[in-house]
Amino acid sequence: MSNAMTMLGRNFKHTVRNPIAVFNSILFPVVLLLMFVYIFGGAFKVPGKYVDYITPGMIVMVISYGLSATALAVNSDMTKGIINRFKVMDISRSAVLSAHVVSSMLRNAIGIAALIGVAFLMGFRPAASASDWLAVIGLILLISFATSWLTVALGLVAKSPESAGMITVPLIMLPFLSSAIVPAETMGTGVRQFAEYQPFTPINEAVRGLLAGEPNTTSTVTAIAWCVGIALIGYVWSLSTFKKRA
Secondary structure (H helix, E strand, C coil): CHHHHHHHHHHHHHHHCCHHHHHHHHHHHHHHHHHHHHHHHHHCCCCCCHHHHHHHHHHHHHHHHCHHHHHHHHHHHHHCCHHHHHHCCCCCHHHHHHHHHHHHHHHHHHHHHHHHHHHHHCCCCCCCCHHHHHHHHHHHHHHHHHHHHHHHHHHHHCCCHHHHHHHCHHHHHHHHHCCCCCCHHHCCCCHHHHHHHCCHHHHHHHHHHHHCCCCCHHHHHHHHHHHHHHHHHHHHHHHHHHHHHC
């Protein structure tokens, strides 16, 4: 635990000193929210106010936009010899990976808090009860935990920082091909089916239902199942790759 806290402090300092990571994970989702609500929002037909519809989707996008920074940080440790230095020190190897996951989750939490604050200023008015908010927080933490472990694995398998940045692009783009911005049923044939069966759509709908005070049990159970599966794959893949390369 002591090693993990030390590594967490190190990773967080690196994030603060990286303006690109701060912009991508905290500021850029806010820019997207402003752009979609005030520029494109009137063109979309959604139930209720558009800001109420898109905010849950943008919460998930905050998580996806922070993934590239995690992959780059992990890959940088592997390719620049930092791990080799840690190997000759009395440091738990598991602390290196877990610290990257926790720092990614903290960065996501800050970005989501900023996004929700701006959304409230724009007129976002969720009908969620206290228990619904707790469920939203728990689901967001689970999503962040799962995607962070998968991103750590992707950062470990990448051969260079450049490839680490590119390898996360599909994860960053997936929310755009989900129900985050518009309902999946309004999409064209092919895209609609892809949006309905990919993991981010049930995640969006689960968060959206909870914030609206109308929990969608099917979407919530499906979202949890996706998150648990992604977390297990990312965790096992990360440990296996780390043991081979470290």
